[in-house]
Amino acid sequence: MEIKKENINLTERNVKLNSNVMVEGDIIVPDIKPDIREILLADANVVTQSSEYRGGKLYVSGNVFFKILYRPDSEGEGCELKSLDASFEFSDSVDIPSGEDLTFFVCASTEHIGFTLVNSRKLSMKVIAALGINGYRERSFAPVTSVTGDDVQCREKRFNIYMPVADEQSDITVSDFLTVPADMPDIDEILKVDAWASGGDCKIMNGKVMVKGTLHLKTLYTAAQDGYTTELVCHEIPFTEIVEAEGVDENCAAGVIFSVKDVLASAKGDINGDTKIISAEILVNARVKASKTVQETICDDCYAIHGAMETETEKMELLEYVASENTEFTETQSVEMPKNVKMKNVINVTAKPILRETCVEDGALHMRGTLVSFLLYREEKEDGQIKCAVTETDFDWQKNVPGQGLIADCDLWVEDIAATKLSADEAEVKATMGLNAKVLKKSEIDIITGCTAVETDEAEENRPSLVIYFTEDGDTLWDVAKKYGTTVEKIQSANGIETDRFSSGKKILIPRAC
Template identity: 25%
Template sequence: MELELERTEWNGFDTILDTTVCREETLEAIVPDACPDILRICDVEGTVCLAGKEAQEGRVELSGTVHAVLLYLPDGAEGMRRMEVSLPFTCTADAAAITPSCQVMAVPRIQEADARLLNPRKVLVRVGLAAEVQVFAPAIQQICGGVTEWEKDGVEQLSEQYDTYVTVCVQEKTFTFADDLTLSSGKPEADELLKSRAYIRCGEAKVIGNKLIFKGETQLQLLCRAGDGTLFTAEFELPFSQIMEVSGAGEDAGCEVQVILTDLDCTMDEGDGRMFSVSLGLLAQAAVREERTLRMLTDAYSTLYPLTAERKTYTLHQLMDHGEKEVTVRELMETGGLLTDVSDAYACVGPVTQSREGNRLTLIAQLNVTALYQGEDGNMGMLTRPLQAVCSLELPEQSLCSCHCFCTAPVFAAAAAGGLEVRFPVCFQYTALSGRSVAGISGITIDESAPLDHANRPSIVLRMVGEGERLWDIAKSYGTTAGDIIQANALEDDVPADGRLLLIPRKR
């Protein structure tokens, strides 16, 4: 006969993929008729805009567009010119457990971008992408907490409590931001807008009721050309605040929110070199996690009938640490000559690798830093150097760490002896979990046709408690109950001292 069990349904998400996918795209582009011939390419920078992400059977697919801007010196004309090239991309990640019902969080970035001049009217553009991908599968499990009518069948049961850290909600929201911007009085009037880049950071996220409220800001940096041909940058802070619907989370839940670009459009107002219009398409992706306490039936036996228990193994996670750690990258980039001015500088963040020595986990982000400068001969030059950002964390060896890395502010660059000095902040956003397997009972059957016979057992047994032995284990091995042993030995609790002699009464 199958016994009825108390079951609690546990809903959440399992992380079935957490990886970084790298992809390279190339495109031959023709210089537009309205633009002069290219004499020399000075700089190439890309902005990645995510258009879609889809979970399929066994894989996840990301798609979007890289908007690459080439800055070049024209043949037979003065002043820096720009040319924009759009490169569509598609990248995939495979895992057997992925199904269309999975939720996907993706953060694509540009690792590097360059271009080669094929002829004065044609260029070959290459961009390298790195996309952080997390895939969450809905998980609905039933946890057995105990036997409903245990007394009539003589069932003794052991239920234990476990704390587990679970992803309870994965949600997203698209939103837009638009504003008119004015150059400060300390900046010259712009003759042309050459490039724009956005640094996006979500600084605060909180669950209130069934709403997730998150706030952050976009630091927008513009590279402009003045009327005299000189280049200058301008920065603007664009704060945002949004509300997202979430479910199944308490107000103490931890919220990880990633905000990425789906579109970036910045234009200079016609006839006014001090006014700009900006429009941002943004996608907020949120994973909400919280600690839950589960009561699980882990063992059972009957003093009246033979009992068979079916077991199921559950993986429970514990939060070891989470947060953000910001490090400052400072480096002298040698140029081999004197510089008179640094016009622009930016950093591209590549994959993050991990290494461990005992409890020390080291996160290393690969960076490509590019600077556009003017040498003492008056010519424009471009310098790109690979750098690293290093973050150390103290975490137990058995923990697994998931990390997002991004620049939080524009790169500061200045001429220095022998080259140029760059300095900028890099943020490591991390969550470290440890996992353990717990076996719980998922079903119980008893055989009422063959009742247990206790007549041939001794009425009393003298038994010494082994080291770390539980009263439950002793009672189960002799077919009696922990309550009977406590009563027979006048114990005050169910944790007898190691080495103590106990009277084990026969079950009547």
């Protein structure tokens, strides 16, 4: 009897969980800034800086960066909007038993932001930061792949094993000088820069992934030409970067999700002395996830025709690839003006998707979440002020995926956002979101790691040369052949059948193997 074995190295994701952290603190208005009359918009960006596992806990630290847009309490000075920048540090621990040999990756997002204006110089902030935690472990198996011999039958089974190969994060600094169009007024003060990255094209090299994307920037600024006005200018910056990703090769599939961690922007003069240059430096985080599907054939079962076979087994957890989806979808919101408020024009719109649940149920993949949009607009009256409308809508993206016991791994991001005035009472927001989803089947199997032929006391001449058998529900040719010490081929030949499964009560002839 000849036994062949093969080493299989797997990267298992043993931990996938979400945790929320409450981050609180006060923002004090600097002396150079005017008092706050009204908060129009409070934006928060959560960034993780480090994670460390010790003593059964994962310790995570990071920062929350705030951008506050407010109406100053300084009538007669002309400027109708001002902005504040601030940041808080945070740290948290998450209970994860038996995680000593895991490699952890943590990503963060803003789940909720709230604020209270304590007084005109002090703002109390509360942010719920959502942490997504993945923990990976390397495992090796040596299953029996085949057993051969004159007296041995071996059943092989093929698996399409899904293996995570890399989950790496790399920070990219993108710098550029951006020009304000000639027909727009000079910059007096930059209030806020909204930035997001789209694209996410990947080119795989050995141990590296080249990522390409496009940064979208919306710069809100004040201009002092012919009285103070509030202006918006848009730019795009393409960028390319190489991310180190150990273990990645041409057999892998890779995807990248970009998130903007920080934006630094300042106004500069051009060669004519006009303040029409924006010096921008954007810190972008690129999270590269690579995987591959490997076809492995192992010995699923074996037996000896004459005698018995003892097998050694080990449990092996598998993720089998089922399907994937990389697409875009558009979510449309209707933004209605408050009572007695009319809209003159839209100034700017930003949006954030919050992914709350991914699951496979009733034959469909679901991605459920909430789209939160922030619409800046001006009132339709002579001294109309700038207002902000916050709108939340739930979405449920679906894709038919047949099968049972399936799980999903999904990522979601904003590709584009736009707003249109429909009337003085209503605006329409359209957010195009990109998604990447993989559907997997998680199962635990017993793999054969060794087998030994064992002699029995039963004499060969005592075995009947022919058995008449009435099948039961669930019977297979393999099960029947193994039970009566013959081969699948002999049963098929004796009965003129090719099917592998039977309905209950079918009579078949089982000849003895020679």
